[in-house]
Amino acid sequence: MRYQLSAEAAEFYESTFVPALFAAWARRLVDTVAVTPGQAVLDVACGTGVVARTAADLAGAAGEVVGVDLNTSMLAVARRIRPDLRWQHGDACALPFGDASFDLVLSQAGLMFFGDRMAALREMARVAGVRGRVAVQVPGRLAASPGYRALADVVARHAGREAVDLLGAYFAVGEPDELHHLVDAAGLRVEVFDTWLGATRLDSVDTFLAVELLPLADRLDRDVRDRIVEDCRTALAPFVDAAGAIAAPIEVHLVVARPEPE
Template sequence: MTQQIYGKSFGGTPAENYERFFVPSIGGPVADDLIGVAGLQPGERVLDVACGTGVVTRRAAERVGAGGTVAGLDVNAGMLSVARSQTPPDVSIEWYETSAESMPFPDEAFDVVLCQMGLQFIPDKQAALREMRRVLVTGGRVFVTVPGPKPPLFAIMKEALASHIDPKAAAFADLVFSMHDVDELTELMRDAGFLEVDVQARPKTLRLPAPADFLWQYIHSTPVAQAVAQAGQAKRDALEREVCEQWQEFTVDGFMSLRVGMTTATARKIDM
């Protein structure tokens, strides 16, 4: 089904829109940073946890080459369907629809585990981190990124969603940026049994489309889309007016600039 809002068409599922809109503006640039930090080597075995539509997974496959193996894991069947469709025919990636808290892999199956902007959505974070450690070889590396704190641009959108659409839908923005604290993430990693834990918070500047474009692209890439679709055109009009008016302060030459914190945890599995 295609929804028409202010002359803009958004066809397909949130997962398809996520790949089409979110990945180019946010997911891809952040993935490049994560892959750079991970320092993947040819021949390594890599697992991408909460892989979504597979932007990190595909970049990992490029780095480890034909001699390596790469798997992507996600609980969302729609995301995995898009991930499969986006995988080049000459790239071999195994996709698994399952929770991060109970992975279908033997012990010590991977050299590296990656998790980009997904840990905050996992209900039992400690169980997921313990599973990441279990499937790593001794000496294996884990790299986890989470965004936050909530930048002003998203705070504006959250308040407008709560006012014009639904407070429950607006709460999604809180969840997205709910896990950025360096000390909290450090403690979680150590409690899961990882050693050589290093957690760093650094700002990332992203170039986003114009206000109205980004508003609807983001909404239609997330679970918020259903609530917005059901709200009625008058409420959607009010949402757009309020958000776009306040987003003008972030706009230069037709594009918006988003400065967001990215917290990255790196650690190793070391048996004592």
């Protein structure tokens, strides 16, 4: 998927999505691969750079951390936050780096959006080399993500199957057997396949819906959107605390693999 976000959308992603969801994911990803001082780390489809920033705190001054992304607005935010790191424009399916350039190649919440997932995984394996490791973290199954399943059920009632399919694109590589097969077929030997339940944490159901209904913004008329919001107040109630904040559960897969020698 090739797309460009506006500067405003990139800032919104950093201020809202990162603390709500992706900062916790990044910590788990980096802790699982155990980044150590002096390592060279690549963050593929880095977005605004939360994985790279988290890794850089552990790799230290002796390490090298690089983030690569197609979105120039995302990279602009990443550079603003951490100008000391290297941020590079590039395609995950044709990484602009030499063979075996990195000790660790990480990618979070990107694989499902790549135009050629197999090519992207093979590129990650190439730049890691046989002594490196590749770690990919993605949303799991919609059916195993209670908060998002509740949202999808409401959307299906009011906006139809096509709208649910748009929301479901986020979970496109969530079937464990299919994800395992994809990684294997790319020439990577799986060492860790960890499935865990995270949550998107926001201050209210309204904020959650403002974020999660963005892919449908141009497809929902006001009346349909209002009905979805009203029904979601009931459907999402099990995930709302006494203060009105929501923690919508979402399944996550974390795969760590090594490139197979040729």
